[in-house]
Amino acid sequence: MGAEGPRTRDVLGQAVGGQRRDVCTGAVLGAGHQLGEALVPVLIGVVIDQAVAKSDTGALVRWLAVLGVVYVGLSFSFRYGARAGERAAEQAAHLLRVAVVRRVLAPGGGAESGRLPGALANIATEDAKRVGAVNMAVMAGISALAGLAVSAVALLVISVPLGLMVLLGTPVLLLLGHLLSKPLEHRSEAEQERAAHASGIAADLVAGLRVLKGIGAQGAAVQRYRRTSRDSLAATLRAASAQAWQSGVVLALTGGFIALVALVGGRLAVEGDITLGQLVSAVGLALFLIGPLEVLAWVNAELAQGRASAGRIAEVLAAPLDVAAGERRLADPVRGGLRLRGVSLGGLREVDLTVAPGELLGVASTDPAAAEALLRCLGRTEDPESGSVELDGVPLTDLDPAELRTAVLVAAHDADLFDGTLRENVGAGGDPGRAMAAAAADEVARTLPLGEAAEVGEGGRSLSGGQRQRVALARALHADRTILVVHDPTTAVDAVTETRIADGVREFRSGRTTVLVTNSPSLLAVTDRVVLLDAGRIAADGPHTGLLRDDAAYRTAVLA
Incomplete structure (x- = not known):
């Protein structure tokens, strides 16, 4: 690997080299x-x-027995060779999936930049599978050359002329x-890019389905996905066309x-340079050659x-x-x-x-972008452009960042x-009862038939917005x-529940540093003090009640 990170050949080399035992066996x-x-x-x-x-009947029996042994040997060789190749392919694909997921989940971030979650999922699944399949192609290619x-x-x-x-x-x-596989490589890359983009758009739309229904934007969303899907289909058809053209020409x-080999062999037999049995062998070998050559064409495509x-x-x-x-x-x-x-x-x-250390601080903001930037700084998902935390x-x-997050948790909205x-x-660890009570999530459990054992579904879709927030x-x-x-x-919770949550958070977090980034009066009322971010700067600092009384900008931000 170069200093700038792994390249295409590095990924391929590791995928095959890491499975060399199975590849060699296969x-x-x-x-x-x-x-x-x-x-x-x-x-x-x-x-x-x-x-x-x-x-010669005896010779016939002996040679047929030899032929039977050869058939048994080639049958078992194929079975166990294919098993080793498939194992190498699946294991390499698995390791690549783990590597991609590890990079995506790396505390330093960066892998998701410019990519939709669905696109990353496509890379971790389909692309990893295709790279893993290179092991099978290498094994099959070596076998075909043999x-x-x-x-x-x-x-x-x-x-000698035939040989x-x-x-x-x-x-x-x-x-x-x-040479014929080059257009296929370029079109395959475009196909995967478009397929990954379509997967990302689909995942994005499904995640925001409730919002889309709420604002009546289903039609626009469907049109957007239809355009993306058509682009993906066109790229897939171009790749399939390139593969069919390459396979057909090869x-x-x-x-x-093969026809030329058979023709030359037939001429040699007619001229008496080879026997009848040798002609049969030559024609049989010429027909056999179709298999390895087709395999090599498939290997090029793979x-x-x-x-x-x-x-x-x-x-x-x-x-x-x-x-x-x-x-x-x-x-x-x-200390905190x-x-x-x-x-x-x-x-x-x-x-x-x-x-x-141990302070319960409220942060109100007139600009959501400033609040988001503060969260990124405190969670160190992004470093400040200037200054330090x-x-x-x-x-x-x-x-x-990994060690930092054992001490600091930023819970996003x-x-x-x-x-x-x-x-x-x-x-799963410990008893979550106190935490659930502090967040009023115990009420959520009581409304479900199975209580805490109830399934919430992917993304918590079986819960309401307020219930998801409490959990x-x-x-x-x-x-x-x-x-x-x-x-x-x-x-997304009602005022009574919000007041209960505010008291619960203060009691639960007593003695530990807590920062509530919110404009909610109920939450800010239980803090030790509040700072107001206005135009990206600290514009006010003091107790909630005092700021409500004395600061107009704070009143507007919190009560509007």
Whole structure:
């Protein structure tokens, strides 16, 4: 791998090299199968010359027994060789899927930039499968070349001109097959790109289906997906056309080559240069050659598609991190003090802010972009353009994002739920009862037939918006981080429940640093103090009640 990250050939090399044992085993057994297949017409020719032509029953029985042993050997070689090849293909695809998912989930981020989630899923599944299949193609290609070599040697023994024809003609056919696969490689890459984009659009539309129905935009959404799907279909048809054209031309060239070998063999038999049995063997070998040559044409197509998919995987694996890992460790123990020094990012402008360990701080904002930027800074999904954020005096840029998130949890407003039970979504470790009560998620459990064991469905689709928010907040509380940053956790709940949640959060998080980024009066009322972000800067700082009384901008932001 280069310093800039893995390239296409690196991905292919690792996919095949990592499975070299199975690939070598499959290639050896596949070569044994091809050897047996090539020996069959040779042995039939021997039977004709040694037994049939001489009316020797004993020789006939002996050679038929040899032929039977060859058939048994080639059958078992094919079975176990194919098994090794399939195992190599599936294992390589699995490892690639793990590598892609690991990169996507890397604490430093960056892999998802410019890509829809559905596109990443397509790369992790379809592209990984195609690259894994290169193992099978390599094994089959080696086996086919072995079959061609055995056939060439047998034909040289029968007749030097026939053997030379195969030895000289096969490389030409392979070169033509490789050249013809180039258009397929380019079209396959375009096909996968369009298919991934269509998958991403579909996932995006399904995720926002309720919103689309609410604003009556189903028609526009359908039209958008229809256009994307048509583009994907057109790319697929172009790739299929290229593959059919390549396969058809290679098959025609192969057929012409085989016919030429049979024609030369027939002329040699007529002229008495070879026996009848040798002619039968030569014709049989010529027919046998169709198989390896077709396999090699298929191998070229598979390699072309594998290279295109490997390139897409390499792009994800080589995507630069949004934030780099530092070398310093968290303080032991983590006290939970936060400090922003002149932080500018997105909607933030030179923000200076100190959060004392154990403080419950409210952050109200007149601009949602400023609130989002603050969340990105505190969770270190993005580093400030200028200034610094410190945890217990250590700049976040000096810490590993993975280690930082063992102490700091940023619970986004649009947090997702997952397919599973209510309890599993809150958290499997420990007893989530206190956290659920603090977030009023225990009421959600009581409304469900199976309580905490009820299935919530993918994305929590069986729950209402307010119920999903409460479960997501319970999950954030149950994670029990030293520092918790929560963004608008109660926008979809009623006022009574919101008041209960505010009191529950304050009690649950007592003594631990908590930042509530919200304009909700109920939540801000339970904080130790509130800061107001206006035009990206700290415009006010004080108790909620005092700011309501004395600051017009704060009243407008919170009560409007």
